[in-house]
Amino acid sequence: MLLLLYNAAPKKKIHPAVYGAWIYNICFVTLLFKVLLINRAMTEQDEQIENLTEIRNLMERSTRFISLSGLSGVSAGICALIGAAIAYRYFGYNAYFPNFYYHIFTEAEFIRMDFLQFLFTLSVGVLVSALGLGFLFTWRRTKQKGGSLWNSSTRRLLFHLAIPLVTGGLFCIILLLHGEVYMVAPTTLVFYGLALINASKYTLNDIQYLGISEIILGLIASVYVGYGLVFWAIGFGVLHIVYGTVMYFKYEK
Amino acid sequence: MSSIIHGLNKAFENRVRLGIMSILMVNQKVDFTSLKEMLQVSDGNLASHISALEKVSYIKITKQFIGKKPNTSYSASTGGKKAFTNHLDAIEKLIKKGGKQ
Structure with a gap:
């Protein structure tokens, strides 16, 4: 088009100013046209x-429970450490002896109901406070994000977490019935790790690393x-504290 | 232009409909309240888009009673899943073509 105009121009002897104005006009119109077209394509693409x-x-939000707070992990870890410290103080250096558990639960002279009662109270106390604090932080985070805490993704997460966890719990009771007390602590670690790996498909993927660590630790134990x-x-x-801190800084800071 | 947008499904032109389909693609069954919560739209708005998708039989509706409360849940039909996958493929093509310009 421009070329045509260029050829035609000398014949008709148009005044240079008019000629320039023409070129300017045509350029402007084509530019406008191009901008409009490209813009349309761009907005469609965007x-x-x-x-x-x-x-x-x-898709992510409707299948995964993603408001699990890192602080829940940290608080659960602190509760566990406090519980372990109390248990250590109560049993004293005996807690380190390999035969300690064996003596408490199997040798007649060592069966002491107050030991069992103490252990039971302590573990329930640790469990309740860890779950309570964990729930509190996750609930707070859900509220901040404006979602609901009890929905299908939460139910799915809890269900898949519960299968290995309940199996592990029952297995530990069976171990106790057989008198194999020393295997209880490693078993809880291994099954807890399996539960975390199972649940990791329904929440933040990262908890599978915590699960793997728990399993390795359980096997060593x-x-x-x-x-x-x-x-x-x-x-x-x-x-728990390490994992919770990492999660907190990764997703909540 | 027409060649580029060829393959985009008219039934999914709306944000809410895209949302409904994406949720139903990854969940077997979802009830009305959960859909509403996830998409954050009003009852009427959601209902109208659901019926539009049902008309072209992209979604299936199951009505049942939980106790005395009526409960309606939705799931994607096989045809709906196929159509949605095609739609996503078309979007992908469109974006790739746009990138080459």
Whole structure:
């Protein structure tokens, strides 16, 4: 088009100013046209990219429970450490002896109901406070994000967490019935790790690393029988605190 | 232009409909309240988009009673899943073409 105009121009002897104005006008119109067309293509593209992001987000949010707070992990870890410290103070240095558990529960002269009662009260206390604090922080986070705490993704998470956990719990009771007390601490660690890996498909993927660590620790604990309390403190205390802190800074800061 | 947007499904042109389908793609069954909560839209808005998707039989509706309360849940039909996958493929193509310009 420009070329045509260029050829035609000398014949008609148009005044240079008019000629310039023509070129200017044509350039302006084509530019405008191009901008409009490209803009249309761009907005269409941007819109679809936005749609895709939204789709991915909805698929993620509708299947995974993602408001699990890192602080829940930290508080559960602290509760476990306090519990372990109380148990250690109560039993004294005996807690480290490999045969300690064996003596308490199997040798007639060592069966002491107050030991059992103390252990039971302590473990229920630790469990309730850890769950309570954990619930509190996750509930607070859900409220901040404006979602609901009890929905299908929560139910799915709890269900898949519960299967290995309940199995492990029952297995530990069976171990106790057989008198194999020294294997209880490693077993809880291993089954807890399996439960976390199972649940990781329904919440933040990262908890599978915590699960793997718990399983490794549980296996080591089952070799070095008798140091149950130490491994238990590392697994449920230290690992929870480390994991919770990492999660907190990764997702909530 | 028409060649680029060829393959985009008219039934999914709306944000809410895209949302409904994406949720139903990854969940077997979802009830009305959960859909409303996740998409954050009003009852009427959601209902109208659901009926539009039902009309082209992309979603299936199951009505049942839980105790005395009526409960309606939705799931994606096989045809709906196929159509949605095609739609996503078309979007992907569109974006790729746009990137080459």
